[in-house]
Amino acid sequence: METIDLKTASTRELNARLQGEGAGSNAAFEVLHPDGRHALACGLTAPIAVSIKGHVGYYCAGMNENATVTVHGNAGVGVAENMMSGLVRVKGDASQSAGATGHGGLLVVEGSASARCGISMKGIDIVVKGSVGHNSAFMAQSGHLVVCGDAEDGLGDSIYEAVIYVAGKTGKLGADCVEQEMTSQDRATLTELLARAGIEADPASFRRYGSARTLYNFTIDNVGAY
Amino acid sequence: MCGIVGLYLKNPELRSGLGTLFSPMLAQMRDRGPDSAGIAVYRDAAASDAKVVVYHPETPYGWDAVAGELADRLGCPVTAEPVANHAILTGGSSATALRDAVFASCPGVRVMSAGTSLEIYKDVGLPAEVLDRFRVSAMSGSHAIGHTRMATESAVSTEGAHPFNTGEDLCLVHNGSLSNHNGLREWLSTHKGIPFQTDNDSEVAAAYLTWRMSEGATLSEALEAALSDLDGFYTFAIGTRDGFAVLRDPVACKPAVMAETDDWVAMASEFRALAALPGIEAATVWEPKPATVYSWGRA
Numbered sequence: 001m002e003t004i005d006l007k008t009a010s011t012r013e014l015n016a017r018l019q020g021e022g023a024g025s026n027a028a029f030e031v032l033h034p035d036g037r038h039a040l041a042c043g044l045t046a047p048i049a050v051s052i053k054g055h056v057g058y059y060c061a062g063m064n065e066n067a068t069v070t071v072h073g074n075a076g077v078g079v080a081e082n083m084m085s086g087l088v089r090v091k092g093d094a095s096q097s098a099g100a101t102g103h104g105g106l107l108v109v110e111g112s113a114s115a116r117c118g119i120s121m122k123g124i125d126i127v128v129k130g131s132v133g134h135n136s137a138f139m140a141q142s143g144h145l146v147v148c149g150d151a152e153d154g155l156g157d158s159i160y161e162a163v164i165y166v167a168g169k170t171g172k173l174g175a176d177c178v179e180q181e182m183t184s185q186d187r188a189t190l191t192e193l194l195a196r197a198g199i200e201a202d203p204a205s206f207r208r209y210g211s212a213r214t215l216y217n218f219t220i221d222n223v224g225a226y
Numbered sequence: 227m228c229g230i231v232g233l234y235l236k237n238p239e240l241r242s243g244l245g246t247l248f249s250p251m252l253a254q255m256r257d258r259g260p261d262s263a264g265i266a267v268y269r270d271a272a273a274s275d276a277k278v279v280v281y282h283p284e285t286p287y288g289w290d291a292v293a294g295e296l297a298d299r300l301g302c303p304v305t306a307e308p309v310a311n312h313a314i315l316t317g318g319s320s321a322t323a324l325r326d327a328v329f330a331s332c333p334g335v336r337v338m339s340a341g342t343s344l345e346i347y348k349d350v351g352l353p354a355e356v357l358d359r360f361r362v363s364a365m366s367g368s369h370a371i372g373h374t375r376m377a378t379e380s381a382v383s384t385e386g387a388h389p390f391n392t393g394e395d396l397c398l399v400h401n402g403s404l405s406n407h408n409g410l411r412e413w414l415s416t417h418k419g420i421p422f423q424t425d426n427d428s429e430v431a432a433a434y435l436t437w438r439m440s441e442g443a444t445l446s447e448a449l450e451a452a453l454s455d456l457d458g459f460y461t462f463a464i465g466t467r468d469g470f471a472v473l474r475d476p477v478a479c480k481p482a483v484m485a486e487t488d489d490w491v492a493m494a495s496e497f498r499a500l501a502a503l504p505g506i507e508a509a510t511v512w513e514p515k516p517a518t519v520y521s522w523g524r525a
Contacts, residue, residue, distance in 0.1 A: 036497030055497050095513050114513050
């Protein structure tokens with residue numbers, strides 16, 4: 001395992017080193033003293049493993065593709081934003097907009113995530129062991145948000161076709177977000193997501209939330225408004 | 227965008243090193259606010275002498291003449307200790323009386339702070355320059371609050387820099403923007419007699435807390451009321467003589483992170499400002515929840 005110490009290396013040097021790995025590389029890296037720096041381990045494309053020992057700043061593991069990035073601490077705003085594939089795991093808490101606009105891959109938050117978790121998610125799967133803040137899954141288009149704890153107000157506001165599973169309490173649901181029937185297919189999907197995330201929770205304890213589809217379809221009754 | 231930081235020392239043994247711990251925190255927030263920077267230092271909660279920190283753009287300035295004029299007006303001795311382009315004035319029956327005397331007799335002089343413990347220093351420039359200018363790293367005290375400003379609501383000037391002090395020993399720093407500050411300023415000025423020195427929205431938030439606390443509210447109660455009466459985006463850090471508090475608006479789009487050990491509690495816009503604090507590796511680190519008052523000491 002190669003160790004990169006950010007006491008001596010710059011963020012730019014770290015990212016250049018990690019981004020320089022070839023498509024087939026499965027090398028492992030350990031990153032020391034992140035000290036809340038922004039944009040660490042961004043834009044990775046090879047299936048490498050990056051272990052960051054400490055708290056990170058904004059946009060850690062942004063645009064991730066194929067790589068596995070583990071943050072042994074808390075993550076700042078926008079962890080794994082616009083992720084395409086791979087796995088990003090935050091051992092502590094995540095700040096706002098975790099997994100924002102993510103297209104694919106899996107984001108696991110072993111603590112809690114704050115506001116706007118999964119905002120505008122486009123295919124990413126997000127599993128949060130704790131709770132999520134307000135307006136999570138706002139305008140979420142596809143993918144899954146799994147919350148083992150509680151969700152604050154505005155969950156799933158203006159949601160499209162993403163699916164939300166929550167085990168705990170929900171605040172006031174966002175516009176057009178409704179509780180829906182939990183099918184056997186949902187339970188299978190949830191079981192598989194929890195297993196991939198390595199988080200123990202009883203799939204039977206979750207409820208499903210999704211779009212009532214009254215906001216984004218054109219309704220002929222509203223034609224006079226256009 | 228702005229950067230805010232606060233450090234409240236729970237362990238009195240650390241007080242001699244307050245400035246050394248605090249200065250790197252503020253310097254780290256340069257990228258969030260390169261226009262101006264300000265520091266509020268609480269020296270000694272038990273101090274009782276009236277103290278007003280003032281500013282005049284000319285350096286050196288005739289502070290001894292100012293002190294003499296104030297002494298004549300107040301009928302008691304007033305001393306002036308220059309600190310870069312600021313000066314600490316001491317004397318008078320109360321800090322408010324001394325402050326009001328400055329307003330009345332020194333129209334070109336700006337009041338930065340008034341109280342018995344609080345000293346505010348602020349100026350345009352990068353935070354590291356401002357910290358050096360006022361020798362902040364050598365300062366001792368119980369708690370400190372700082373701000374790096376990227377101006378949005380009013381001019382880049384020493385007057386527009388944070389922290390804002392409106393009542394004795396109360397100060398506030400703000401990341402965000404308030405939308406109802408004009409009406410509230412008018413109301414506080416007209417009906418409650420609170421003097422304003424700037425057009426800045428954040429000064430209104432400080433004045434609002436001053437008014438609430440003058441009516442008997444604790445700082446925490448004043449902040450609870452602010453959740454209803456202030457409209458806009460804000461993360462606030464607030465200091466009183468012996469208290470420290472943090473509040474984020476209900477939407478919480480302005481960042482904040484907190485850390486606490488047995489020795490200290492700290493807040494900042496971003497974690498990197500906290501990364502050099504002693505014991506940070508084992509500290510409890512969390513993001514303050516929206517619309518929730520966090521307070522320490524007698525707040």
